Amino acid sequence: ETGVTQSPTHLIKTRGQQVTLRCSSQSGHNTVSWYQQALGQGPQFIFQYYREEENGRGNFPPRFSGLQFPNYSSELNVNALELDDSALYLCASSPGTANEKLFFGSGTQLSVL
Amino acid sequence: GENVEQHPSTLSVQEGDSAVIKCTYSDSASNYFPWYKQELGKRPQLIIDIRSNVGEKKDQRIAVTLNKTAKHFSLHITETQPEDSAVYFCAAIRAGNMLTFGGGTRLMVKP
Numbered sequence: 204e205t206g207v208t209q210s211p212t213h214l215i216k217t218r219g220q221q222v223t224l225r226c227s228s229q230s231g232h233n234t235v236s237w238y239q240q241a242l243g244q245g246p247q248f249i250f251q252y253y254r255e256e257e258n259g260r261g262n263f264p265p266r267f268s269g270l271q272f273p274n275y276s277s278e279l280n281v282n283a284l285e286l287d288d289s290a291l292y293l294c295a296s297s298p299g300t301a302n303e304k305l306f307f308g309s310g311t312q313l314s315v316l
Numbered sequence: 317g318e319n320v321e322q323h324p325s326t327l328s329v330q331e332g333d334s335a336v337i338k339c340t341y342s343d344s345a346s347n348y349f350p351w352y353k354q355e356l357g358k359r360p361q362l363i364i365d366i367r368s369n370v371g372e373k374k375d376q377r378i379a380v381t382l383n384k385t386a387k388h389f390s391l392h393i394t395e396t397q398p399e400d401s402a403v404y405f406c407a408a409i410r411a412g413n414m415l416t417f418g419g420g421t422r423l424m425v426k427p
Contacts, residue, residue, distance in 0.1 A: 245417030
């Protein structure tokens with residue numbers, strides 16, 4: 204059984220650029236959620252994908268978008284990066300849409316300069 | 317939406333002592349309350365969870381209690397060990413909704 208893997212582990216971008224983060228879900232899990240964790244804070248829900256469709260969204264602007272692929276892997280895209288987007292981005296997979304018993308990846312640390 | 321507050325933000329205990337972390341939530345419809353442990357530089361990991369139809373749940377040295385009337389729940393760690401040092405997050409969710417995390421508690425266990 205493989206765990207949740209994310210790539211890249213670290214990324215440095217400049218303001219205004221675009222970024223794509225990737226996540227492979229745990230084997231057997233069909234739901235992927237993305238979270239933003241600012242330094243010293245709890246993770247904040249960005250959105251969830253189930254069967255390749257967005258299935259819930261937190262309080263994030265439209266420049267945060269995502270995709271889920273037939274193999275349940277997922278991408279998070281952020282356009283027009285702002286300094287405040289600097290954070291750890293966590294992907295979590297679960298066997299259903301209930302957001303219970305999440306398995307998190309190790310995250311992508313994004314720095315926007 | 318749901319709002320989860322967590323206290324204290326930092327907690328220092330001596331090895332062998334007990335540690336208690338408390339959370340309050342705002343949405344009375346919330347029915348699932350997990351606790352995650354995040355060691356420095358690592359992923360959050362689920363350590364225990366409780367549903368709203370249960371008042372207490374234990375797993376070895378870890379227990380969680382839930383008071384639905386007061387809308388608060390607590391994590392209890394007994395006989396703390398240095399490897400318990402980490403940031404602990406509580407969270408709350410209601411069916412079909414998103415998971416809302418507390419701000420975290422940094423627990424330091426001194427040998």
